[in-house]
Amino acid sequence: MPSREFVDKVLTACGRAATDEVCEATRALYMEALSVTHSARHAECRRADEAAAAQGRCEDVARALADLEARHAQEKEQRAQEIARAEGERDRVAQRRAAALAEAQLRIRDLTGQLAEERQGRRCEQATILHAFAEMMSARTGHQLPDWIEKIQAEGPPELLSFVNGVVGDQAAVTAGLTLPFSSGAVEGQVNRIKMLKRQMFGRASLDLLRKRVLRAA
Structure with missing residues (x-):
């Protein structure tokens, strides 16, 4: 659109043929058109600014969404790592418990075997001691009774101590019973x-x- 100065020059050049009313009407039309043009340009600039602002807001929202997605992914990864560590720790605890249980079972088995061997040894020892006393009864060798009593008191089983104490309390009669043929x-x-x-x-x-x-x- 031509400027106002250009229009004035044209009207001045044509002033001889145009009247003042025509010039004034032309100027009014031009000013109206110029105002409409400025308004349109202003509206276009405002729409451009609003579009830019909206685009900026959209970009801000997009960045916020991207940051939120990144934080969510990071938190998800952290949770996955924590879960993996917890599962690993649980597996290690289970392995330690299984190893401790296996060790305890092995120790119990060993102790059971040792106790069985000790019981068997005590039974054999008791059987040997009782067999020796039975031989004194059958062979009438009462003179061996003091040695048998000393052996029981020194290393004999506790089950026979009360019996030995009773024998010691009446040792002369027991020796006579194990020696003489009378009964x-x-x-x-x-x-x-x-x-x-x-x-x-x-x-x-x-x-x-x-x-x-x-x-x-x-």
Whole structure:
């Protein structure tokens, strides 16, 4: 669009043929067109500014979304690493527990074997000691009783200590019983038989019947 100065020059050059009213109308039209043009340019500039601002906001939103996605991906990766570390630690703990359990089971097996061997050894020792006492009874070698008592008191099993203490309390009689051919077994048998008869007849019969049963058996 030509400028206002150009229009004035044209109207001045044509002033001889145009009247003042025509010039003024032309100027008014030109000014109106110029105002519309300026308004249009201003609106276009404003729309351009608004478009630029909107584009800037879109770019800001896009950057924010990109940053948010990056943080989300980083957090996701961190969580995955934490989960992997936790799973690794759990596997290591499970392996340590399994190793400790296997070691404990092995120790228990070893201790069980040792206890079984010790029990077997004690049983063999007890059997040997009892066999020695049985040989003294059968061979009537009562003179070996002091040595047998000393062996039990020194290294014998605790189960036989009370028996040995009883033997020591009446050692002379036990030595005589293991040496001499005499025995009170028959007397003890008769006493045991009479006691059995008393238990059978207690509260059931009189003294006469008891006397007859005892004398008949004798």
